Amino acid sequence: MTYPRATLRLQLHHGFTFDDALAQLDYFAALGVSHLYLSPVTTAQPGSMHGYDTVDYGTVSAELGGEGALRRLAAKVHERGMGIVADFVPNHMGVGGSHNAWWLDILEWGRHSAFARHFDVDWHSPDPALRGKVLMPFLGGPYGEELAAGRIELKFDPEAARFYAQYGPHVCPICPTDYAALLQSANRADLDTLASAFQGLTTQPEDQARAAAGRDALRAFIERVGTDPLDFVLEAYSSADPVPRDRLHRLLERQHFRLAWWRTATDEINWRRFFDVTSLAGVRVERHDVFEAVHKLIFRLYADGVIDGLRIDHIDGLADPREYCERLRQRLTSLRATPPYIVVEKILAPTEALRDDWAVQGTTGYDFMNDxxxxxxxxxxxxxxxxxxxxxxxxxxPFGAYALEARGEMLSYYLAAELDHVTRALHRIAREQPATRDTTYASVHRAVASLATHFPIYRIYPVAGMRTTHDKPWFDAALEGARKALPRASLTALELVNAWLGGRSPDAANAPPANHGGGGKSARNAHANAGSHANAPLSHALIAQRTALALFSQLTAPLAAKATEDTACYRYGRLxxxxxxxxxxxxxxxxxxxxxxxxxxxxxxxxxxxxxxxxxxxxxxxxxxxxxxxxxxxxxxxxxxxxxxxxxxxxxxxxxxxxxxxxxxxxxxxxxxxxxxxxxxxxxxxxxxxxxxxxxxxxxxxxxxxxxxxxxxxxxxxxxxxxxxxxxxxxxxxxxxxxxxxxxxxxxxxxxxRVAPAGVVNTLLQTVLRLASPGVPDLYQGTELWDFSLVDPDNRRPVDYAARAQALDRAAPATKLANWRDAHVKLATVHRLLELRKQAPELLREGEYLPLTVRGALAEHVIAFARHHGNAWAVVIGTRHAAGLLDGDLPLVAPERWEDTNVELPKALAQASLHDWLSDAAHHTPGNALALRDVLKALPVAVLSTEPRA
Known part of the structure; x- marks a missing residue:
């Protein structure tokens, strides 16, 4: 399967499954897309409407139809010469509830769980109440109130032979080291005998095997006599009365989790979240064993030819996006002969570029949407x-001031725990050396907070513990902002933080330069040396610096998103x-x-x-x-x-x-x-x-x-x-x-x-530019007709594919303009240009891009460019800023209004015959110009090509 020429994004959930997508495949193929671009297919929390809360990376979601249905869909897709790009979420998993086996295991066994290093849990919290524990901030009220109200209960699962604490839908397994005491609390000889199997257990791996054998014995006992004897245990820990409630509290205090009010998460959470979403826990995919476990199913589906490419969600949440992308490409390349197609969800600042060393095809298109x-x-x-x-x-x-203010608020009120994690990582570095030992936690905290607040992009991408030359201008901008915002007394700590965040090698002299900006030759050398010493053991100082850099980057990314997109954009209303x-x-x-x-x-x-x-x-x-x-x-x-x-x-x-x-x-x-x-x-x-x-x-x-x-x-x-x-x-x-x-x-x-007709002109121009610009156009489900949606969940409403299929025909878009309110003109435009991309795939995807000069009275209202590949040409012309040019209800500038406005053509198109794919009109170019009064008399956009419609 080759790279896509056009994708169609589908939001899968229990109301729109693989089989539902299969039922619409005739329409998708007729529309002209080459690939279906599916939302995550792994098993998510039950009822998930988006799939980004994965609870099992190893299985295809049963709610979507399971692996069998996915393979049926893929087989039919491939029969049509089409492909599948799957959305994948390596950064985080859904937690809470009762369905994530990895998460439940660390709640049960703590830091000795086989999955303890799969998640970014800080097992060494400075808070004694959290040391060696996982904060579970899912209670609807303060812990004491919820316990007294009887909403936290001890329960027993006969099938798994497991005791657990339950709060609503949330399940927290009790560690088997407490099973002996639990069973003995019933004062029954039969349970006392079973308790001996759990006596003296520790959380060490070898004792976990002993616990499994004890559970087998407990399960066999239940199969013989039923669960009635266990009711005595549960009664002894009932929260209905003060004495058993206190016993339950003391049991919970011994566990590897701490149940807490959801509001504590902002200040005390000791594991990395997705942004500030406590139901999504960060995954340490930078570890090789975790990487393989997380991708096992995806690799199998790719090796079997079920999927043909990947869209990687929230790449900026990963510790090292560059290393992840390289490893992912290498693994996929080893599985199939054709090169893998990989795009990443990445938000770019106006002057920021996607890094060339990421080994991906590009982004998911937010940058084009902005342009x-x-x-x-x-x-x-x-x-x-x-x-x-x-x-x-x-x-x-200006908006920037709103965003800066929101950043400060987010750090103080929503991401305080994440800021604390970065600060403590840097403070540990300070304590390592005599020269910096007296640097206080509070001074580091102020410096980090100010740096993060002034950070102009989502994050930087250091290599081998050093900032690169690409990182330097962005970090320097944050550094300059922090220097201006902080009092003079804090500047020494700021310069130390600058050095520890990749401004200098961790093996260099202890005292950093007074005004070091980072990057430069040392960063380039570190990058160069990273490959030659890839298998060499890392020094303690380098590990500490890389850890701090990762934590800082995993702070600035959610801070940028939450402060800008999810706060300031809802405060600032110019347009x-x-x-x-x-x-x-x-x-x-x-x-x-x-x-x-x-x-x-x-x-x-x-x-x-x-x-x-x-x-x-x-x-x-x-x-x-x-x-x-x-x-x-x-x-x-x-x-x-x-x-x-x-x-x-x-x-x-x-x-x-x-x-x-x-x-x-x-x-x-x-x-x-x-x-x-x-x-x-x-x-x-x-x-x-x-x-x-x-x-x-x-x-x-x-x-x-x-x-x-x-x-x-x-x-x-x-x-x-x-x-x-x-x-x-x-x-x-x-x-x-x-x-x-x-x-x-x-x-x-x-x-x-009054404004709708000019809006339609904008829509048609936007549609044509998306389908004719370099790259792979992506259609979001249903937007081939009007997309007057709002933020989710409004933009994820069911799509009436039957109406779209009925409206799809071979008529030219120009014939549908008069009835523009039904949006069939938009659908026809999408269809025609996808047809052109199919007929001449290289022309619009990677063909040469030539801006064209527009002259005449209304030149400022036109955009024009040519695409060229081999002997094939396409000329794209569109109307812009048409509000003052329209007369009446029709979204079309009257031909005479264009006066002498014309588009100059490349010399190669002199004497050419061009077919307008949007109106079916033929245009001959005896000179080197096209008059807009002729080209745009039927539609406000035109795509003329030397390729006639087949």
Whole structure:
């Protein structure tokens, strides 16, 4: 199987299984994709709607149909010459509950569990109550209250012959070292005899085998007499009465876990999580044995030809992404003759590039989504929109200031335990040498916190314990920010931390240079020496430095994500179409030249990376963002509209409406709500359709609740203000109630009708650019029709594939423009360009990329480029910033409006005959230019090629 030419992302769960995907395979093939791109297929927590909470890496999810169903799907996929790219989650597993055998084993046996080193657990916590234990922060209230209420119970599993503590769905196995005492507590001779098998047990591996034999005897006993004798044991530890409850408490205190209130996790968790999600525990995939155990099933499926490539989730969570990717590629290459296809989920800063030494085909496409999204925005709208937002929010700071503030809050209130882990790792380094022994924990903590707060990207990627030249500018930026923010008394500790975080070799002289920036020749030498000494034992100092660097990188990555995407993007509302995963709202727009430069670099470096405009993680659907981008073209009018709507809906506000901030939803939240309503209003929805408006309101209410809690201003996930949330929802339903049919509802519908045609122009341009740019276009499930979705779970709603299959035909997209509201023009555009990619796969995937010059009256409203491979050519032309050019309802600039605007063609296309794959029109080029009045008279986009349709 070759690399994909186009992928289709499917979200699998118990409501859409492998067999359900198989039932739609005819449609997927007819649409023209080459690969199905599946969400994780390993066994996840029961009922999981996403699959990222894996509990068993060794089995295919039974809820999805099991391995048999996956193989059936794969066989039919391959019969059609298609392939499968599987999403894979090496960074974390689902914990809590009762289904992760690895996790349950470490709860049972502690640091002597066979799986103790599979997870990033700190067994040496400075807190005596956690030393040698795993914090289990899953209680709904304080431990004492939950114990007294009888919600923590001792139970017995007859099938496994295992005692365990249960709290709701959470199971914590009791260590067999306590089984003798448990069995003897019943005062029965038969159980006393069984207890002898567990007498004197330790947690050592050899005693674990003894415990297994004891369990066998206990199981045989139960099979003979039943479980009634065990009820006496459970009664002796019942939480219903004070004496047995105290006995249960003392039993729990002896275990290798500590049950705790969920709120303790922020400050005390002693194992690495995925971001701040306590139900997902970090996996130490950097260990060779863990790597093999985690990938065993995936390697077998790849070796058997069931899957053809991998999408690696959250690559930045791993200790060493570069080393992981290299090892993964080597293992996959050893299993099949064809080179493996690997893409990674990676968020890149505007000027950051994916590292060349990762041995992957590219990213999952957030970088392209940002590039094309910024292209749709008019730079001239940035200032007036910022001014309007400043007036609304009473805050004229740029987004970067919001993000910086959110970083500080996240470190203090949500990632405090993770910050502590980094600090302690660095403080241990300080204590190793006399010259730095007096460096205090608190001074290191301040330095690390300031560095992390000012870190401009997700993380760095050191090699052999040293920062590389690629890391240097990013780390130096954080260092400079920290130097300015910290008091002079903290600068000495900051320079030490700089050195210990890869600024110098751990074997160099103890005192670091006064102003060392890191990177440089020493880092390059460390990189060069890493390979030649790969099998040499590492020094204690190097191990300590590498550990600290990994912990620091595993702090800055979740900090960036939580502070930027999940906090600041819900606080800053200049124009929320730029508040997207992988985007920087301060990077408001991109010029045509900048877009071309990014595409040329993409072709040069990662021609097989994915091109996405919608994902399972997006905050707003691709067509929501395309429509909202239009507001940047009418910034002054939109600002006036915002003020008018705010005045109109003032009577519906809740709370203290005389206050500037005390009312619900509040000025910022209200402004972002109006943007959301403009973005998601369906083109066909009539304001008088009560059921339709109600359905929309319910979807927006779900978004609103998440947005308010993510913003963490007046409510949050940890301590929700339910009264405020209820008032916000009431405001939303009031302004969308039938009583507003002739007021706000009509005004909203009228405004949407005004901007929607220009939004459609943006959608078609975005669609064409995704399908014609260098790389592999990725379609998110169902978005071949309108994608007016919001953040999950809204963007994971069921897809009506029957409607899409019925709408799919061979007619040209241009024939469907007049009825654009049904979105068939978008579907036809996707279909036609996938057909072109199939007919000439190299042309649009890795063909030469040539920006074309546009001249004439409306040149600034056009983007054009050519693709060239062998004898095949394609010319891509699209309309941009069309809000002021459209007349009426049709998303098309009238031909005469283009006047003398034309696109200059490469000399090789002089005298050429070109077929427009989107209109089926033929164009002859007697000169070296194409007139836009001819090329764009049927659609706002055109893809002309020397390749005629077969």
């Amino acid at each position: 094309v999204g910024a292209l749709l925005h008019d730079a001239r709208g940035a200032a007036p929109l910022a001014e309007a937002w400043s007036a609304i929010a009473g805050d004229d700071r 929320i179409s730029r508040n997207e995963v992988g985007a920087d709202p301060d990077d408001f727009s991109r010029s045509v030249e900048q877009f071309h430069a990014a595409n040329k670099l993409r072709r040069q470096r990662h021609p097989y990376g994915l091109l996405a405009t919608a994902t399972h993680d997006h905050k707003r659907g691709e067509d929501v963002r395309a429509r909202l981008a239009v507001l940047s073209e009418i910034a002054v009018d939109w600002s006036s509209t915002l003020r008018a709507w705010s005045t109109l809906n003032q009577p519906q506000r809740r709370g203290d409406i005389t206050s500037t901030t005390g009312w619900a939803p509040g000025p910022g939240a209200e402004a972002m709500l109006y943007q959301t309503l403009v973005g998601v209003w369906p083109p066909e929805l009539d304001p008088g359709d009560e059921a339709g408006v109600r359905e929309l309101a319910e979807r927006v209410a779900q978004w609103q609740l998440k947005a308010l809690r993510e913003a963490k201003l007046r409510t949050n996930w940890l301590t929700p203000d339910e009264a405020y949330e209820s008032d916000c929802q009431a405001f939303l339903f009031d302004i969308l109630s039938p009583q507003r049919r002739d007021g706000f509802l009509q005004a909203l519908a009228d405004f949407v009708a």
